[in-house]
Amino acid sequence: MATDVQSFYKDKTVFLTGGSGFLGKVTIAKLLCTTEVKRIYVLLRAKRGQEMRERCAAWDKDPVFGNLMKTNPEALKRVVPCGGDCQEPDLGLSNSDRQVLIDEVQIVIHTAATVRFVEPLHIALAVNTRATRLMIQLAKEMSHLESFVHVSTAYSNCVVEHVSERFYPEHLTCPAEKILELLESISPxxxxxxxxxxxxxxxxxxxxTKALTEQVIQKEAKDLPLSIFRPGVIIASYKEPMPGWIDNLYGPIAVLYGAAFGILHITLLNLKAQAGIVPVDYCVNMVLTCAWNTARDTSIKLSPEPPIYNFTPNNDNLITWGGFRDKAARLRYTYPLTKMMWLPFLHCTTIPWLFRFTAIFYHLLPGYAIDLALRLWGKKPRMIKLYDKIHKNIDILAPFVITSWSFDTVNTRKLWAKMSVEDQKLYDFNMSSVDWDDYFLQALAGVRIYLAKEEPGQEVVERGRKIYKRFEFLHRLLQFTLCGGAALILWSILKRLLGSFV
Incomplete structure (x- = not known):
């Protein structure tokens, strides 16, 4: 028998933006695996010479859909690409596609965004803010619309350290409407x-631009059945579509990856700060549940403002960045990489000058040595260029791993309480139930398989452990050599000083 959430999606038509992204693909997989959704229209743009239909057709080989294709090989036929681009006026939709969406869509899930922190403002405004306004305008024309979920971020109001489930227009220097006027009237x-x-x-x-977007929603979406979902830092899956699945190198996963390779040894990180990390499958489960609740809860339609759901670790199961580092470090021998370049270890500091000073010895000097060796072997040097990129990314991410935020999750907990026991099992997003030790075991296995592209077999793991032990010996030998050399130099200086007094 179908659950309440499953019944809601039966024979429904969904319009999803950001469907080719990390969150979007897991959303598609979950919908197709657990519901009898009629159709999923996905906004896609051509990319690197590849047409949108080719991109969509290639999904049957994507690991995220692997289990789905085994159980239901025809499932992806329910996914229909719509040519478009969130950076373009009118979302880049053709008139015919736009009319199809207006006539057929009942559920809108808007996940599309540019998540690059250094994106030029004119691009971030177009993709994150203007596109959401255009989505709202499109939704108002949809004759059968039942629910609209906008995916924001828990850090859209990072200028305050305690974030409630409300709007924060008071922190904007200029109203969103005026900023969007500037986007249209002045040069990029x-x-x-x-x-x-x-x-x-x-x-x-x-x-x-995420904060501006929320103000656009607050002002312009009052008559829509709409909810705002604010997830924390979205990282590898916990359980679905497979444990540890990840396809990108953003944020904390990049730290895990760099440390596992033995490339990253020092970073800016406040070990006492709360880590607002959430598994992607839990995010998807909550998005789908939000859509269900938005359609069924009449109080949302009567409310002057749409409800907001903060989604971060619960107060009874918080994890700090120190816990993040330590849990990963304890597992580095469990899933070692065969391609590691040195012994995996990671030191952390919150002091920028200390980070830069230490990076000279941990990153730059080894990097120059490796590049020199590569040149001598007739190969292209790459380490210093890589470290320059790593250090820039560390600087960009610094505010988010040094500051400690706290989040109210009252609405999120109320939503969980509304669900049936069956739906809680099928669409689990209860962060209190996450076993962080087990989670990191899965996440590191995922980094190894899906990012480092290593085979999952035990034979490869054993080979990695042998390499790990070899680098551990070399690391200890290097430490002994450096400490011994430093002691000899100090002893020599001390002897000279003592000799001058005799």
């Missing part, structure tokens, strides 16, 4: 130059 170059003044206390264009 001039707008980008104005970015520091417009952003105020916001650390980057991503969080700033």
């Amino acid at each position: 170059e001039l707008l980008d130059k104005m970015a520091p003044a417009l952003m105020g206390k916001y650390p980057n264009t991503y969080t700033y």
Whole structure:
């Protein structure tokens, strides 16, 4: 017998943006695996010479759909690509596609966004803010619309350290409407130059444009059945579509990856700060549940403002960045990489100058040595260029791993309580139930398989362990050599000083 959430999606037509992204693909997989959804329209743009239909057709080989294709090989036929681009006016939709969406769609899930922190303001505004306004305008024309879920971020209001489930327009230097007028009326170059003044206390264009987007929703979506979902930092899956699945190198996963390779040894990180990390499958489960609740809860339609759901670890199961590092470190021998370049270890500091000083010895000097060896072997040097990129990314991410935020999750907990026991099992997003030790075991296995592209067999793991032990011996030998050399130098200096007094 179908659950309440499953019954809601039966024979429904969904319009999904961001369907080719990390969150989007898991959303598609979950819908097709657990519901009898009629059709999923996905906004896609051509990419790198590949037409949108070719991109969609290639999904049957994507690991995220692997289990689905085994049980239901025809499932992806329910996914229909719509040519478009969130950066374009009118979302880049053709008139015919737009009319199809207006006539057929009942559920809108808007996940599309540019998550690059250093995105030029004119692009971030177009993709994150203007596109959401256009989505709202499109939704108002949909004759059968029942539910609209907008995916924001828990850090859209990062200028405050305690984030409630409400709007924060008071922190914007200028109303969203005026900023969007600037986007249309002045050159991109001039707008980008104005970015520091417009952003105020916001650390980057991503969080700033997400805050503007929420104000657009607050002002312009009052008559829509709409909810805002604010997830924390979305990382590898816990259980679905397979444990540890990940396809990108953003944020904390990049730290795990760099440390596992023995490349990253020092970073900016506040070990005492709360880590607002959430598994992608739990995010998807909550998005789908939000859509169900938005359609069924009449109080949402009567409310002057749409409900907001913060989604971060619950107070009874918090994890710090120190816990994140330590749990990963304890497992580094369990799933070692055969391609590691040195012994995996990671030191952390919150002091920028100390990070830069330590990076000279942990990153730059070894990097120059490796590049010199590569040149001597007739190969292209790459380590210093890689470390430059790593250090820039560390600087960009610093505000989010040094500051400790807390989040109210009252609405999220109320939503969980509304669900039946069957739906709670099928669409689990209860962060209190996450076993972080087990989670990191799955996440590191996923980093090894899906990012490092290593085979999952035990034979490969054993080979990695042998390499790990070899580098551990070399690391200890290097430490002994350096400490011994330093002691000899100090002893020599001390002897000279003592000799001068005799």
